[in-house]
Amino acid sequence: MNDSHDFLTAAVKMRNRYLNLLEASLTGTLYGDAPIDPWTGGQYDPNKRALGRDWPGLAQTMIGSARMRNLRHLCETVILNDVPGDFIETGVWRGGACIFMRGILASYAETRRRIFVADSFAGLPPPSPEKYAADVGDTHHVHGELAISRKDVEENFRRYDLLDEQVVFLEGWFKDTLPNAPIQKLAVLRLDGDMYESTIQALDALYHKVSYGGFVIVDDYFLAPCAQAVDEFRAGGNITSPLIPIDGCAVWWRVSEPANHQ
Template sequence: MTTTEQHYIQLLKETLIDKDNAVRYQLTPLAPGQGSFLKRMVINLLINTLSKKNLIITGINKNGLKQREIGLGWPINGYTMIGLKRLNNIQFCIEEVIKNKVEGDFIETGVWRGGACIFAKALFEIYNENRKVWVADSFKGLPKPNTTLYPEDEGDDLYSLEQLRISKEQVMNNFKRFDLLDDNVKFLEGWFKDTLPTAPIEKLAIVRLDGDMYESTMDGLNHLYHKLSSGGFIIIDDYGVIPACKKAVHDFRDEHGITEEIKNIDGSGYFWQKNF
């Protein structure tokens, strides 16, 4: 990678995580409610009501840049929530699979505004890699928990958040803003349980799961892991912060005898490399 390309990648990272806002304005949108059920309902109702009018409540956050580095907070103008360290992890994984000639594409399940996929596509362009980027999302938010089949998702109310309902058209336009939308960007629109089993994907080099739920994480593991090439990487975005996601990972690993070391990225995201 040339010096110019390195500068481009660094600038792209900073743009995707909304570093400019974090440094200059230090504004942080009110995050979804935590704590008691009543508190969550009140805060989430307020967020949803205002978002329909294109309004948000913000506060001054003097630790905004540090939070964006580790993917905390909801960036106002950012294209991704995941932060600098998790973008660095994507770059590491992509450069490793290229170096080691690991075959396959990149997929992210749960893309929000598309920033992580945009970043992966940019890296493939720089390295002249003819690999596909699969963009999998309902593009209408998270599903309601199916607690009959997945009791681990009991109490999850992320499905109610308007902020997570980013349309396919908006994500496509975000790719276009960076001149990165072409035939190698493939969209899988719908619930993971419906799209992933029949997705026309042959091989994967990197699987990035960001479904925020037990069900969504397990759907990704069940339908994608067998397509992951030896030497490829699997990334679980919420392993460190959502117990249901962590449980899905260990239930799957235990069932299939997977013993590769799980490595920490930033306290939230974790990953492992499939054995050669």
């Protein structure tokens, strides 16, 4: 009995060490990765990196340590509680959050779930103000740093030895890829599309697939167009689960009733 307990304790410690190291590498905190954004002067600041307030030069995610730990907590929760469904991120940049989700599955020897990696791999779309008035003047599409190719994202997965058949790429604009994506159920839906358009298209196409007890994470709720899309969607679907803040930017909620918003 003691030997069994010692083995399980050691296994849990090793899993935690692996996931902690994976997070540190993906965020760039492991090596003090200098940012490339125009507002930080190229100086690594651990506080800004923890909160995702810069654009890393080499690291695979810009969402910061707080949001990565939230993602880990919610992924582990659905695994430990056997909430059915796959994981998806809509808007992946260099793929870091998706790589982390795949690493979490691997650390639990979870082979039933898939990671869906949804992105245009060509940056964000120019705004369509005639259809989505909230996006008037949006300039995300002019930032070349946000356009990361699928080949580069695949290579990032490969570097961590996490590119396999459980990773599914959905390449293209969300309006084209998400409505007919080969997804039956989701346990974690992570939105990182910045704009009203990208956010509402993902919610419209995928929310009804989130299992009871699953989670929705919105990375860009601090941006007014994204928040408007979320608030309008929740109001239209009578979604009353509380929005839980993460780090002043992102929020999440748990699906507390059957996901039947169409």
